[in-house]
Amino acid sequence: MLGRWIAFCLAIIFIGGYGLLTIRKNVVSDKPAEISQYQVWKSEVVDTSRDMAIQDGGRVKPFSTWAGFTMLQLHGARSMRISVDGEKEKLSPEEVMLDCLFRPKLAKELPIFRVDNSEIITSLSMDDLSEESLKHSGVDEAKFTAAIQELRKSKDRRDRYSYNELADVVSVLLAKAHQLRKEQPEKAKMTVDNRQTVDLGEKIWLFMKLVFHMDFARADVAIKEGTPVINKENMQRMSYWIRSFPILAQAVKEMNSSGGAMPEHLEELFGDLQNRMSRASEDIGIIPPYDEKEKEWTPVGERIEEVVKGDRTHAAQLIADIEILENAFLALRNEGQIAFAGELDIWKKSIHERIGSDAVNIVGSEVGYNRWNYFYNALVIFIFAFVLIMFGWLAPRTLGSRICNWMAAFLAIAALGLMIAGIVHRCIIMERSPIGNLYDTIIFIGTTAVLVMLLVELMTKRAVALGLSVFMGMACMFLARRYEIGDAKDHMDPLVAVLKSNFWLSTHVVTITIGYMGGLAAAGLSAVYLFARVLGIDEGDKKFRRAMTRIAYGMVCFTLFFSLIGTVLGGIWANDSWGRFWGWDPKENGALMIVLWCLAVLHARLAGYIKEWGIHIVSVFGANIVAFSWWHVNSLSIGLHSYGFIDGLGVIWGFYGLMVAICLMGMIAALITSRGGSLRP
Amino acid sequence: MLGKNTWPARLFRFFSGYGLAVTCMLLLFVLTWLSTLEQPAKGLYEVQKRYYDAEAWYVIPDLPWLYLPNLSWLAGLAGKQIIIPLPGAYLVSAVLFVNLCLGGIIRIRKGWKNIGVIISHFSMVSLLFAGFVAHKYSKEGIMYVLEDEVSDFAQSYYDYTIEVCEIVDGKKTAPYVVPAEPLKGLDTDDTQLVDFPKLPFDIEVSSWMRNSNVVKSYDEEDPLVVDGLRLLQTENAVTEEENAAGCYIDILPHDSGEGKTRLLLYGPVPDPVTATINGKIYAFTLVREIWPMPFQVLLDESVGEYYPGTQKPSFFMSKITRIADKSEKKFTIKMNEPMRYDGYTLYQARWSGEMERAQSGFAIVKNPSDQWPKWSLYVSMLGLFIHFGMKLGGFISQSSRANRKAASSSAKGAV
Incomplete structure (x- = not known):
C-alpha cells in the first residue's frame, strides 16, 4: 500500500504542480478592472451577432469564431472579466468584439491587452527611437514620461492594459516595434523582450484596426459651419456623400477650373470622408461580394474607393449596405440595444441571403460546434x-x-x-x-x-x-486547449494548395499520427510498469509483469506498423507533389527516427540484447523521439512542415527531462535487480 | 557446407547478425537526428552533402553544443569542437542493405511463422535499393514557362556550368559546355584548367565562389579587379538555390602570341561576357546547368488562386501541350497530379502571376526508381500485416484464455 500511496502522491504532485504552474502563468490579475460606465450587451444582441457570417483567414465563418480567435490574439483568453459598479461581469468574445466595432469608446476602456512582462512598456524611452521614427511618431515627451511613471506605479509585472492606459505610449511602442521588425524580420531570431514588444505592437495595431473599421457607418460625419445643409441627419451619413459624389466631384471640378480655392469646410469634410474610407480598407471582410464570380469579401473602404474613382457598377448595392449598418448605429445611439439587435438582424439576413443556404448552414453548424x-x-x-x-x-x-x-x-x-x-x-x-x-x-x-x-x-x-x-x-485535451490559446489562430482555416488532397491527408497524415499515438501509449504503459516495479505496486506478480511487457512490446509493433506505413506513404505523396520521395525535411526525419528506433528495439529484443526491463526503458525513451518528431522539429523553422512556433519549447524540454528521469530510474532499478538486490528496503 | 568457425562462416554470421542490424539502425537514427539539428544553421543542401552523400564516408557533427564552453579552467581547450567521427549515412545504409539480404532473407528461419517478416525484409531491401538507384541515377531540375510560350529545357536548382560559344552575325552558335561536376568541387584557392581542342583557346577557372556579390573597385593593382568590378565572397545562404556563384576565367590562347585575358563571370547575370580571340568574338556565361528535354512544353493556360483575402495559395494548375515526335498531346498538370512521360515526371512546383503573363514552374525529375517505393510499400504492408496480425491474434486468444481461467477460478472460489 505504501507504494500505491507514493504513486498517488507523485501523480497528485506532478499533475497538481503542473496545473498550478499553468494557472500561475495564465492568471494575470486577480482583481477585474472597474469600468463604471459599461453597459452589458443584451442577450438579443449577442445571439444575433453570433452566427453572422464574415470572411476571415480565407473562409466564411461565424462572427463567434472570429471573435473568439481575435480575443485570444489580443487578450490571451476568450472571455474577459470586468467589474461594473462593483458587480463582476464576464464578457464573451462576441461582446468584446461588438464593443470594438460598435462602441469603440467603451472598447478603449477594456483591459484588453495581456502583457506578460511590463518592462517592455515601462522601459520604453524616447532614446530607443531613431530620428526618423521620432519624427513620424509625433510624441509629446512630457505626456509620455508621465504615462510611463503612472504605469510603473499602477501595474504588475504581468498585467492587462486598456488602450486608454497605453494611449500616451502607443506611438513610441509602435515605432519601436517597427524598428525592431526592420532590424530583424524573423521573430524566431529576436530576443524574448524584443519579440514581446513586437507582439504587443501587433496587438495594438489589430485593436486599432478594429475600433476604427466601422467609422464609415457611424453616421456622425461632422458638418462644419458654412456647409449648405439640406438634411443634417442624412448628411451625417457617409452613404449620403457616396451617393452625391458625382455631383460633388463635378462641383469641385468646376471650382478648380474657375481657379477658386476649395472652402475650408469642404476640405475638412473631404479629409474626414477620406479617413473613414481608408480606415475601412483594412482586411476585415464584412460585406459579401456583389458579383457571383468574386470570392473575396472586399473591405468596405476599397468598395467606396471604387465608387469614388468612378466605377459605379455596385454603387447602389454598396450604399444600401452602408445604410443598413448606419441604421444599426443610429438605433444603438438613439433607441437602445433591442432596436440595435433588430437592425443587426436585418443586416445578417441581408448577407445570409447573398451567400446562399449552403454557406449559411456551415456557419450555423460552426456556431453549434463552438457552443458544444x-x-x-x-x-x-x-x-x-x-x-x-x-x-x-x-x-x-x-x-x-x-x-x-x-x-x-x-x-x-x-x-x-x-x-x-x-x-x-x-x-x-x-x-x-x-x-x-x-x-x-x-x-x-x-x-x-x-x-x-x-x-x-x-x-x-x-x-x-x-x-x-x-x-x-x-x-491531450489539456494540451489542445493550451495550444489553441497560445497559437491564437483559427485551426479550421483552409489548407495550402499542396496539402489539399483528401486521399493523402486521410492516409499518410492519419497513419503517421496514429504512429505517434502508439509511441506515446507504449511509453505510458512502460512508465506504469517501471513505477509499479520500483514502488512495489505489482507485489511481485510475474503474470502482471509479463502481460505488461507483452502489451508494451505490442504497442511498439503497433507504432512501427503505422509509422513505417505513414512514412512511406508520405514519401509517395511527396513524390507525386514535389517529385522526390525523400527530401530530408525535419518532419520526415522525425518520422524516420521513430521507425528506426522501433526497428532497433524489436531487433534488440529478438536478439536478446534487451529483456523485460530493457524493453520498458527504451519504450519510455521512445516518447522523447515522438515528442521530437511531433513538436520539436516544428520549432526549427525550416522545411515544408514547419509550423514555426517559438514559445513552448520549455515544456518540450521538461517532457524530455521527465522521460529521461524515468528511464534512469528504470536503469538503476534494473541494475539493482540484475545483481540480485531488492528494490525495497 | 562451411564449418562453423571458419572465417567465411564467421563473416557471414557477422554480416547477417542482429548485432550489426541494431548497430546500423542506431547509427542511422543518430545520423538522422544530428543532421536534422544541423539543418537550421547549415541548410539542407550542405547537410545532405555532409551526411548522406556517397562520398561522405564519415561525418563530424558540428552543432553549437558540441563546442566546449569558454571557461578559463579549460585553458587551451576552451571553445574547441568536440570531435565525434561517425560513419556516413550512405555507408551505413549499404551495410544495412547487406545485413538485410544476408540476415533478413537468407539466414532467417523459413516457415509460416516468419513469412510476414521475410516479406517485410524483402520490401525494405527493395526500398533501400530504390533509394540507391534514385541517389545514383535520378536527376532533377526546374522548367519555367510563360503562358503561350514553349520550353524544351530545364535548369538545375543548384549546379552551375560555363557555356562558351562563338558569336557569328550577332548570334550565338552551338555552345561548348564546362560541366557542373568539376566546378562543384572547386574552392576559392583552386584553379581548374579546361581544354577546348576545337577552339583556339583553353580556359582556366579560378577564385570560384559559391555565393558572391559583385562590387565596384578602383584598385588597379588587384588582379581580381576586371573592368572596375570585383567579386566579393559572401557567406553561403542556408537555401542553396539562393547562392549566387561567381568566378574568374583566364582565356589561354593556343597561339602563344596572344596574352591571356581575364573575365569575371557572375551567375545571376544572364548576359554573356564577350572576348575577342584571333579576331573572333566568343561569349562566356556562368549559368545554371541546362538540361535539354526530349519534348517541348507549350503552356496553354496557367491558373493560380489564393484563398480570398489572403496570400495562402489554394490552387495551381497548368494546361499544357506536350509536343514530341511531331505529335501533340494536351495535359492538365495540378498540384498532386503530375504528368509522366518517357521516364520524366513534370510537377506543378511554382506559379507566378506577377508578370504580364502568368508563369508556371515545373519541377522535372527523371528517376528510374520513381514508382518502386510504392510497390515496396504495398509489399511491406502485406508483410507487416501478416506478421503483426498473427501476433495480435495470438495475444488476444491468450488473453481471453487467461481471462476465462481467472473467471472460472474466482467462480470456484466463490462456491
Whole structure:
C-alpha cells in the first residue's frame, strides 16, 4: 500500500504542480478592472451577432469564431472579466468584439491587452527611437514620461492594459516595434523582450484596426459651419456623400477650373470622408461580394474607393449596405440595444441571403460546434474520471475500486464519444479529413489513444490501460486547449494548395499520427510498469509483469506498423507533389527516427540484447523521439512542415527531462535487480 | 557446407547478425537526428552533402553544443569542437542493405511463422535499393514557362556550368559546355584548367565562389579587379538555390602570341561576357546547368488562386501541350497530379502571376526508381500485416484464455 500511496502522491504532485504552474502563468490579475460606465450587451444582441457570417483567414465563418480567435490574439483568453459598479461581469468574445466595432469608446476602456512582462512598456524611452521614427511618431515627451511613471506605479509585472492606459505610449511602442521588425524580420531570431514588444505592437495595431473599421457607418460625419445643409441627419451619413459624389466631384471640378480655392469646410469634410474610407480598407471582410464570380469579401473602404474613382457598377448595392449598418448605429445611439439587435438582424439576413443556404448552414453548424465545446467538455469529464481512477488505485481489488473503475470507464467512453463527435463535426465544417494542422493532431492523438487503450483494457482487464486512456485523453485535451490559446489562430482555416488532397491527408497524415499515438501509449504503459516495479505496486506478480511487457512490446509493433506505413506513404505523396520521395525535411526525419528506433528495439529484443526491463526503458525513451518528431522539429523553422512556433519549447524540454528521469530510474532499478538486490528496503 | 568457425562462416554470421542490424539502425537514427539539428544553421543542401552523400564516408557533427564552453579552467581547450567521427549515412545504409539480404532473407528461419517478416525484409531491401538507384541515377531540375510560350529545357536548382560559344552575325552558335561536376568541387584557392581542342583557346577557372556579390573597385593593382568590378565572397545562404556563384576565367590562347585575358563571370547575370580571340568574338556565361528535354512544353493556360483575402495559395494548375515526335498531346498538370512521360515526371512546383503573363514552374525529375517505393510499400504492408496480425491474434486468444481461467477460478472460489 505504501507504494500505491507514493504513486498517488507523485501523480497528485506532478499533475497538481503542473496545473498550478499553468494557472500561475495564465492568471494575470486577480482583481477585474472597474469600468463604471459599461453597459452589458443584451442577450438579443449577442445571439444575433453570433452566427453572422464574415470572411476571415480565407473562409466564411461565424462572427463567434472570429471573435473568439481575435480575443485570444489580443487578450490571451476568450472571455474577459470586468467589474461594473462593483458587480463582476464576464464578457464573451462576441461582446468584446461588438464593443470594438460598435462602441469603440467603451472598447478603449477594456483591459484588453495581456502583457506578460511590463518592462517592455515601462522601459520604453524616447532614446530607443531613431530620428526618423521620432519624427513620424509625433510624441509629446512630457505626456509620455508621465504615462510611463503612472504605469510603473499602477501595474504588475504581468498585467492587462486598456488602450486608454497605453494611449500616451502607443506611438513610441509602435515605432519601436517597427524598428525592431526592420532590424530583424524573423521573430524566431529576436530576443524574448524584443519579440514581446513586437507582439504587443501587433496587438495594438489589430485593436486599432478594429475600433476604427466601422467609422464609415457611424453616421456622425461632422458638418462644419458654412456647409449648405439640406438634411443634417442624412448628411451625417457617409452613404449620403457616396451617393452625391458625382455631383460633388463635378462641383469641385468646376471650382478648380474657375481657379477658386476649395472652402475650408469642404476640405475638412473631404479629409474626414477620406479617413473613414481608408480606415475601412483594412482586411476585415464584412460585406459579401456583389458579383457571383468574386470570392473575396472586399473591405468596405476599397468598395467606396471604387465608387469614388468612378466605377459605379455596385454603387447602389454598396450604399444600401452602408445604410443598413448606419441604421444599426443610429438605433444603438438613439433607441437602445433591442432596436440595435433588430437592425443587426436585418443586416445578417441581408448577407445570409447573398451567400446562399449552403454557406449559411456551415456557419450555423460552426456556431453549434463552438457552443458544444466538445474538447473542453471532454477534458472536464476526463478530470472526473482521473480522480475516480486515482481513488480506485488506492484500494485495489475492493468493491469500491471496481465501482470507481466502472464509473471511470463509463466517463471515458462518454468523453471519447464527445471527442469523436467533435472531430466528425470539424470534418463536416472543413470539408476535409481530420488532420491538417498541429491542433488537429493533438485532438486526433487524444481520441485514438483513448480508443486504443480502452480496447487494450477490454482485452487485458487490469485497469492499467483504462487509467492510461483517461490520463492520455486528459493530457491531450489539456494540451489542445493550451495550444489553441497560445497559437491564437483559427485551426479550421483552409489548407495550402499542396496539402489539399483528401486521399493523402486521410492516409499518410492519419497513419503517421496514429504512429505517434502508439509511441506515446507504449511509453505510458512502460512508465506504469517501471513505477509499479520500483514502488512495489505489482507485489511481485510475474503474470502482471509479463502481460505488461507483452502489451508494451505490442504497442511498439503497433507504432512501427503505422509509422513505417505513414512514412512511406508520405514519401509517395511527396513524390507525386514535389517529385522526390525523400527530401530530408525535419518532419520526415522525425518520422524516420521513430521507425528506426522501433526497428532497433524489436531487433534488440529478438536478439536478446534487451529483456523485460530493457524493453520498458527504451519504450519510455521512445516518447522523447515522438515528442521530437511531433513538436520539436516544428520549432526549427525550416522545411515544408514547419509550423514555426517559438514559445513552448520549455515544456518540450521538461517532457524530455521527465522521460529521461524515468528511464534512469528504470536503469538503476534494473541494475539493482540484475545483481540480485531488492528494490525495497 | 562451411564449418562453423571458419572465417567465411564467421563473416557471414557477422554480416547477417542482429548485432550489426541494431548497430546500423542506431547509427542511422543518430545520423538522422544530428543532421536534422544541423539543418537550421547549415541548410539542407550542405547537410545532405555532409551526411548522406556517397562520398561522405564519415561525418563530424558540428552543432553549437558540441563546442566546449569558454571557461578559463579549460585553458587551451576552451571553445574547441568536440570531435565525434561517425560513419556516413550512405555507408551505413549499404551495410544495412547487406545485413538485410544476408540476415533478413537468407539466414532467417523459413516457415509460416516468419513469412510476414521475410516479406517485410524483402520490401525494405527493395526500398533501400530504390533509394540507391534514385541517389545514383535520378536527376532533377526546374522548367519555367510563360503562358503561350514553349520550353524544351530545364535548369538545375543548384549546379552551375560555363557555356562558351562563338558569336557569328550577332548570334550565338552551338555552345561548348564546362560541366557542373568539376566546378562543384572547386574552392576559392583552386584553379581548374579546361581544354577546348576545337577552339583556339583553353580556359582556366579560378577564385570560384559559391555565393558572391559583385562590387565596384578602383584598385588597379588587384588582379581580381576586371573592368572596375570585383567579386566579393559572401557567406553561403542556408537555401542553396539562393547562392549566387561567381568566378574568374583566364582565356589561354593556343597561339602563344596572344596574352591571356581575364573575365569575371557572375551567375545571376544572364548576359554573356564577350572576348575577342584571333579576331573572333566568343561569349562566356556562368549559368545554371541546362538540361535539354526530349519534348517541348507549350503552356496553354496557367491558373493560380489564393484563398480570398489572403496570400495562402489554394490552387495551381497548368494546361499544357506536350509536343514530341511531331505529335501533340494536351495535359492538365495540378498540384498532386503530375504528368509522366518517357521516364520524366513534370510537377506543378511554382506559379507566378506577377508578370504580364502568368508563369508556371515545373519541377522535372527523371528517376528510374520513381514508382518502386510504392510497390515496396504495398509489399511491406502485406508483410507487416501478416506478421503483426498473427501476433495480435495470438495475444488476444491468450488473453481471453487467461481471462476465462481467472473467471472460472474466482467462480470456484466463490462456491
